[in-house]
Amino acid sequence: MNPLLPHPAAGDGPRRFAIVMSNAMGDTLILMVIVRNLLRNGIDVDVFGRPAYALRHWFPDVAIRPLPDEAHSNAWLAPYEIVVQMHPHKPVANLADLHPRVYDLHEVSYSDPPGCMAERFADFCRHELGLSDVGTTNGITPPSSLRHRQYLRRIAIHPEASTDDKRWPRRSFVKLAHRLRERGYDVQFVIAPHERKHWSERDRAGIPAPSFDSPHELACWLYESGWFIGNDSGVGHLASNLGIPTISLFRRRGVSERWRPAWGAVTVVLPWQWLPTGGLKEKFWRETLTCARVLRAFQRMVREHAPYATSRGSLSRLR
Secondary structure (H helix, E strand, O other), rough: OOOOOOOOOOOOOOOOOEOOOOOOOOHHHHHHHHHHHHHHHOOOOEEEHHHHHHHHHHHOOEEEEEOOOOOOOOOHHHHOOOOEEEOOOEEEHHHHHOOOOOEEEEHHOOOOOOOOOOHHHHHHHOOOOOOOOOOOOOOOOOOOOOOOEEEEEEEHHHHHHOOOHHHOOOHHHHHHHHHHHHOOOOOOOOHHHHHHHOOHHHHHHOOOOOOOOHHHHHHHHHHOOOEEEEEOOOOHHHHHHHHOOEEEEEEOHHHHHHOOOOOOEEEEOOOOOOOOOHHHHHHHHHHHHOHHHHHHHHHHHHHHHHOOOOOOHHHHHHH
């Protein structure tokens, strides 16, 4: 990717950006790192995207709009000097044809340098945008009516993921829920409406799974939960972003180093690493990431973070 105009923050570069957000919640939260860094360096930004708009109340100082119906025409992009999209062809497939200065973040996301995605996007702001005041926070701000982690015994478990290769077995999540309930925790699953038909195991086990009408409602509920356990997913990024101590299950170390949640207290749990090849690790990761392994990680997290972030003011330390 070619660099943008040098040092926009110094006054000789573009002053108005449009950020076209991903349709994925996790990617959206990470992209908000770029938005936050542009704003803190005095550059105007408008954000477009479905998940971003659904969470607009959590970013009250950001101009967030739905992706317009005319997204495949160029009129809506005319006011902007620079347009940024995470992926080359989504959510707007022909974005590069609509504006003379469109930058996708594919190379930033998938190149070799180390670091999780929030760190990579912060480096992009520093080195490609020439911004001087740069961080990995995204400025998420909870509504004042909520109390952080007020239900300290509630464990939110997200047993689903965007693709099958990220999913730990359903039977393992149900077993984990039983073990945690035996220890006195209020275990509740986070399952989208279209996923519920796959979860007869949850029904038989009597594990609650509240319904949420919007990502905003989910965020409010997560913010007041005590803990989070789940697959590599956008819900895990949201829990981490809200300062909820988070266990994130990954199939490979390399994948976790790039895509792990970036904020708060996060424990990545991996399968056994002694299998000799990447192919074998991919094939058998579900069997070698055991329920006992996840329970031990959770118990360590409780010892370290039971008093962590028990008030709303503590979230300010994450920003």
